[in-house]
Amino acid sequence: MVGKTIPELCDRILADYDLAIKLTTEEINELIERFIFLKKGKPILKRIKSGSALVVGDIHGDFDILKSIIDGFTKNDYIDHIIFLGDIVDRGSQSIGCLNLLYALIIKYPERVHFVRGNHEAISVNSRYGFLADIRNFCGSSETEEITLNNSLPELYVNFNRSFGTLPLALVHEEFRYFFVHGGIPIEPISLKEINDLPKADLLLSNPTIKQMLWNDPREEVEMYSYSVRGDGIYVYGQKVIDNFLKKNNLKMIIRAHEVIPDGYIYLFNKKLLSLFTSEDFYQGVSGKIAKITDKGKIKIFHPLTNSY
Amino acid sequence: MEAWQIFLFIFGFVVLIIIIAALRRKKQKKEPRQAVHTYLEHGDYVSAGRMFLRQKKEIEAANLYFQMPPDKKPLYESMILQQLGAQSAQLFWIKTGRRLERSSPDQAKMAYLLAGAHFDAVKMFIDRNNPTDAIEIVKQIPISHQESTVRRLSQYAFNRGKYPIAADLLRAIGLVDEGDAILAVAAHEFGAIERPEIAATMYDSVGRQDLAGESQEHRGEQALSQGKIEEAKAAFAEAVKAYDESNQPKNALRVEERLKKFNLLDKFRDYAADGNAEAAEDMIDEISTSFPAIAMSDLYAEIASVLERSGRPSESVTYYDKAADSTNNPVKRQGYVNALRRVGSLIASQRGKGESVATANLSEKCIVCKRQIRKGERIVSCPHCKAVAHYSHFVEWLKVQGECPSCHARLKVDDIK
Numbered sequence: 001m002v003g004k005t006i007p008e009l010c011d012r013i014l015a016d017y018d019l020a021i022k023l024t025t026e027e028i029n030e031l032i033e034r035f036i037f038l039k040k041g042k043p044i045l046k047r048i049k050s051g052s053a054l055v056v057g058d059i060h061g062d063f064d065i066l067k068s069i070i071d072g073f074t075k076n077d078y079i080d081h082i083i084f085l086g087d088i089v090d091r092g093s094q095s096i097g098c099l100n101l102l103y104a105l106i107i108k109y110p111e112r113v114h115f116v117r118g119n120h121e122a123i124s125v126n127s128r129y130g131f132l133a134d135i136r137n138f139c140g141s142s143e144t145e146e147i148t149l150n151n152s153l154p155e156l157y158v159n160f161n162r163s164f165g166t167l168p169l170a171l172v173h174e175e176f177r178y179f180f181v182h183g184g185i186p187i188e189p190i191s192l193k194e195i196n197d198l199p200k201a202d203l204l205l206s207n208p209t210i211k212q213m214l215w216n217d218p219r220e221e222v223e224m225y226s227y228s229v230r231g232d233g234i235y236v237y238g239q240k241v242i243d244n245f246l247k248k249n250n251l252k253m254i255i256r257a258h259e260v261i262p263d264g265y266i267y268l269f270n271k272k273l274l275s276l277f278t279s280e281d282f283y284q285g286v287s288g289k290i291a292k293i294t295d296k297g298k299i300k301i302f303h304p305l306t307n308s309y
Numbered sequence: 310m311e312a313w314q315i316f317l318f319i320f321g322f323v324v325l326i327i328i329i330a331a332l333r334r335k336k337q338k339k340e341p342r343q344a345v346h347t348y349l350e351h352g353d354y355v356s357a358g359r360m361f362l363r364q365k366k367e368i369e370a371a372n373l374y375f376q377m378p379p380d381k382k383p384l385y386e387s388m389i390l391q392q393l394g395a396q397s398a399q400l401f402w403i404k405t406g407r408r409l410e411r412s413s414p415d416q417a418k419m420a421y422l423l424a425g426a427h428f429d430a431v432k433m434f435i436d437r438n439n440p441t442d443a444i445e446i447v448k449q450i451p452i453s454h455q456e457s458t459v460r461r462l463s464q465y466a467f468n469r470g471k472y473p474i475a476a477d478l479l480r481a482i483g484l485v486d487e488g489d490a491i492l493a494v495a496a497h498e499f500g501a502i503e504r505p506e507i508a509a510t511m512y513d514s515v516g517r518q519d520l521a522g523e524s525q526e527h528r529g530e531q532a533l534s535q536g537k538i539e540e541a542k543a544a545f546a547e548a549v550k551a552y553d554e555s556n557q558p559k560n561a562l563r564v565e566e567r568l569k570k571f572n573l574l575d576k577f578r579d580y581a582a583d584g585n586a587e588a589a590e591d592m593i594d595e596i597s598t599s600f601p602a603i604a605m606s607d608l609y610a611e612i613a614s615v616l617e618r619s620g621r622p623s624e625s626v627t628y629y630d631k632a633a634d635s636t637n638n639p640v641k642r643q644g645y646v647n648a649l650r651r652v653g654s655l656i657a658s659q660r661g662k663g664e665s666v667a668t669a670n671l672s673e674k675c676i677v678c679k680r681q682i683r684k685g686e687r688i689v690s691c692p693h694c695k696a697v698a699h700y701s702h703f704v705e706w707l708k709v710q711g712e713c714p715s716c717h718a719r720l721k722v723d724d725i726k
Contacts, residue, residue, distance in 0.1 A: 123494065124460070127487040153486065153515055158493040165494070203494055204475075206464040232457045 006034045006107065013104040014074060017067045020101035021094065025139060025156055028096070031103045032159045038110050039166035045196040046114055046168040050175035051080030054309070055291040057257035057264075057276030058085070058118065061092025061130070063101070065280055065288055065304050070105055072309040079292070079309065083171060085257035085276065086118020086182035086214075089160075090129040092281040096138055099160065117167035118182040119214040119258065122205055132157055165201030169213055176297040177252040184256050184273075185245045186212040187225040187235050192249050208233055217259055218242070218273050242269055255291065264289030265301050278304065354381050355388045362392045371405040375416050386423060399424045406430070418442070422449070428458055431478070435466045440474045444481040455482055467491070472511060489515040496520070505531060506544075513551070522551035526564060534602050542571045570599045581612045584619055586628065606636035610645060622652045623666065626685030656687070663725035664689050664700045676715045677702035689725055693718040 009027060013019045023031075054073055059066050066088075073082045088102060089095040106113045120126050139154040171180040172192060179185075186209045198210055205211040215234040219226070222238035242254065254273045261277045264287045268275065278288040292300045292309070302308040348357040354377045361370035374385055390398045402424035409417040410433050421430035427450045434443035443462075450458050459482050467475035472495040479488035496511035509524035529544035545568045552561035573596055580589035593608045613628035626649060633645035656666055664687055671682040676698045682688055687700040694716035698706075706714055707722050 123487055123490045127484070127490055132486055132490075153489040153493055153517075155493075155517070155520075158490060158497065161490055161494050162497050201498070203491060204460075204464050204467050206468050232461070 006030060010104040010108045013101060014070075014108060017070065017101060020104065021063070021097040023100055028100055028156060029159055031100060031107065032156075032163050034107055035103045036163050036166055038107065039163070042166070042168065043196055044169045044198050044200045045192060046116075046171040048081055048114070048171065048173055050173075050295075052078065052295040053081035053083055053173065053293045054079055055083045055180065055255055055276060055293065056085060056304075057278040057288070057290070058087035058260075059092070059098055060087055060090055060120075060279040060282055061095040061098055061134075062279040062281035062288070063092075063094035063097045065278060066098050066101060069278075069290060069304045070101060072304065072307075074105075076309045080295075081112050081114060083114045083180050084116065085180060085255070086116050086167075087120045087257060088115075088118070089126050089131040090120045092130075092279060094281075095131045095134045096156075103163075114171055114180075115167055116171055116180055116182055117164060117169055117214065121164035121167060122214070123161050123203060124205070126161070131160075135160075161203075165203060169198065169210060170195060172251075173293070176293065177250060178293065179246075179249070179251045179254045181213055181254065181256050183212070183214045183258045184216040184218055184237060185241065185254065186216065187237055187241055189241075189244050189248055215258075218254075218256075218268050218275065220268055239269055242272055246272060260286060262286055264303070265291065274299065352381075355384055358385055358388060359392060362389070367401060367404070368408070371401070371408075371420070375413075375419075399426075402426070403429065406433075414439075414442075418446070422446070428462065431458075431462050432465060435462065435469070435471060435474055438471070438474070440477045443474065444477060447478055447481050456484075459484075463491075467495075472507075473514060476514070493517065496524075509547070509551075518551045518555035519557060522548045522555060522557070522560060522564075525551055529564075529567075533600065536602050536604070536607075538571075538574060538600075538603065542568070545571075573599060574603075577608065578611075581615045584615060584621065586612050586616060586624065590628075604636060604638075604641075606632040606638075606641060606645070609635060610648075613648065617648075617652055617655075622655045623685060623687045625652055626656075626666070627683060630684060663692075671697065673697045675699045675702055676713075677706050691715060691718070691720070692724065693720075 009031070013023075054069065056069055069082075073079055082105075084102065088098050092098075102113075102115065106115060120129065120131070126132060135154050135157045139156060169181070172178070173180070188209070190209065195209075195213075199207055202210050205214065211233050212235060215228070215230055217228060217230070217236045219236040219238055222236050224240050225235045225237045228234040228236050246252070246254070253271065255276065256273065257276050257278075259275055259277065260283055261275055262285065264277050266275050267273070274291065276289060276291055277286065278290055280286055280288045287303060289301050290304050292302065294300065300308070345357045345360050348354075348360070354373060358370050358373050361367070361373065370389070374382065377385065389401065392398075393401055402420045403426050406417045406420035406424065406426065406429060409420060414433060414437060417433060418430050421427070421433070427446055430446045431443045434440070434446070447455070447459055447462070459478050463475040463478045466472075466478065472492055476488035476492040479485075479491070492511045493515050496508040496515075499505070499508040499511070505524040505528035509521045509528060512518070512521035512524060525544045525548035529541045529548060532538075532541035532544055545564050548564045549561050549568065552558075552564065573592065577589055577592045577596060580586075580592070589612050590609075593605055596603060596608060597605050609628045609632035613625040613632060616622070616625035616628065629645050629648045629652065633642050633649065636642050636645070653666070667682050667684055667686050667688050670684050671688075673696075674681050675688075676691075676696045678699060682697060682699070688697055689700045689703050690697050691703075691713040693713060696713065696715035698714075703725070704722055707720055707725075711721070712719050
């Protein structure tokens with residue numbers, strides 16, 4: 001990237017999305033460094049005051065879907081915000097391209113684009129579900145990476161995971177009282193202030209609350225909570241946990257992702273919880289959906305490739 | 310003797326034996342320790358242990374286990390299981406482990422493993438910074454819950470800042486990439502919070518010698534700015550090595566150039582140690598241009614202290630004085646002034662007859678060597694013409710010539726006052 005600044009690079013990517021797949025290791029590293037610079041020190045609970053918003057569920061390396069969503073967002077400037085609920089990487093074919101495109105978008109519109117951390121934005125998961133392998137392939141084919149470093153960890157992977165450490169854990173829409181998070185809420189009652197005091201950059205997800213917010217699932221058949229098949233320290237939560245949380249923090253609805261849903265979306269608990277799933281690349285028979293929150297607070301669900309923005 | 314007499318005799322004898330037996334039994338009940346001892350004397354550890362357990366002496370029962378020869382242990386273990394039941398036996402061993410964690414980790418480890426408490430055993434070794442033993446135990450954990458246990462242990466180590474152990478544990482069960490990544494990201498965080506030495510070792514262990522080199526160089530600079538010369542030198546040497554390993558000759562050469570300047574310091578040290586004060590002093594300017602972090606006063610003080618220690622206190626005065634003059638640090642200056650006082654009293658106690666110390670640089674020259682007399686030098690004046698000379702020069706002169714070199718009055722060494 002000789003003689004070109006980062007903003008110029010971002011403009012170029014947003015003018016031609018496919019450029020995001022063709023970046024060199026150096027360019028990606030510079031994008032990451034700028035991203036970290038922007039995000040470092042920001043609170044772990046992000047707040048947006050008001051305005052309309054697009055909400056995007058798991059992407060999992062589905063570059064085509066991401067392109068159409070970002071296209072819809074940038075071409076319709078009456079949409080104030082776009083919220084990504086995490087899990088951009090792993091499983092699908094274009095994890096790196098998706099991150100590049102998303103980072104370029106965030107650097108271009110830091111106040112309007114929000115990226116909430118997902119469970120795949122953690123080393124313990126993305127070292128095994130495709131992201132690391134993708135980066136190894138990418139660096140192996142690129143001439144810039146030195147041959148001596150073949151067996152070691154690619155620096156790109158380390159840098160991406162550093163940037164994941166700067167992501168917020170959850171987001172609140174203060175006007176409509178919506179709560180956005182990747183997995184859900186912890187089983188212990190928690191206030192927004194307590195969430196805001198959680199440690200950031202928790203590399204191993206050693207904080208049980210953070211782990212639960214990234215991993216827990218809602219289940220209508222459970223009253224309070226129960227153990228989850230997903231592993232140690234992970235739970236499924238039911239009506240009472242949700243009611244307690246919403247009441248305690250004066251919230252209307254939880255909007256989350258994290259689960260594969262055939263229709264791409266599902267309302268649970270009398271519309272107190274919305275679960276979204278957007279990726280189509282890796283999941284056959286799944287129809288990915290995104291949600292649009294209008295400036296009146298109404299929620300509209302649609303397929304990202306239809307022109308309903 | 311009549312028959313009834315014999316019968317009575319036998320009857321009396323039997324009663325006596327019964328009484329004695331009963332007494333002995335009572336005695337045994339009162340002093341079961343003795344019974345334990347009897348068991349132990351016969352090497353019957355199992356019975357002794359059972360007796361301890363019946364008396365709720367769990368600590369003794371556990372200690373006994375560690376004293377017996379290894380071939381008797383399995384039987385003893387099954388005795389405990391039989392005596393206490395599975396759950397209490399596990400609790401027994403865990404308690405034993407906790408109790409011995411500090412005094413004898415090896416025994417504690419044995420106890421934990423008997424309880425199947427791998428987690429506690431590894432945790433103990435993490436606390437004791439012993440990754441080798443920790444990893445050995447991790448490999449024994451049943452595969453069904455190995456990964457989840459290791460993850461928890463790794464978190465435990467990580468949260469206590471023991472990043473290398475956290476990574477090693479993950480690597481030990483085949484999660485090599487994850488371990489490397491954790492270490493590398495943590496290394497970046499450390500680089501950012503000014504702990505390059507930790508970052509360097511971490512980079513090194515994930516195979517990023519190039520970054521390790523950078524961190525070492527950073528560490529060297531940091532040490533240099535704090536005046537820690539030896540550490541800086543070691544760090545730069547490590548940096549050269551790391552750059553060499555990662556095939557970056559340019560960087561290696563650059564650091565080597567820096568390393569060469571440390572030779573200046575070595576040479577200075579050599580001169581100072583040999584007592585070649587003037588040669589050492591000549592180098593001070595050059596050193597302070599190459600190493601701005603090194604205070605000139607420290608160098609002067611180093612020369613002075615070598616002189617002082619090698620029995621040349623009067624010469625050390627000059628250098629302590631220069632040290633005091635060349636520092637703005639009041640604490641340091643006070644230290645040098647104290648040294649001057651100390652040396653002064655030393656000189657006073659050693660002073661020969663008629664000898665004194667120049668309190669300032671004098672305008673006069675020594676009448677023997679013709680050099681100007683400087684502050685702190687031992688001087689003497691001729692009792693007749695009052696001409697000034699270095700004390701040792703004047704004494705030497707009198708011994709050979711027997712007269713004052715200035716006024717030619719006849720003098721002996723004893724005549725100096």
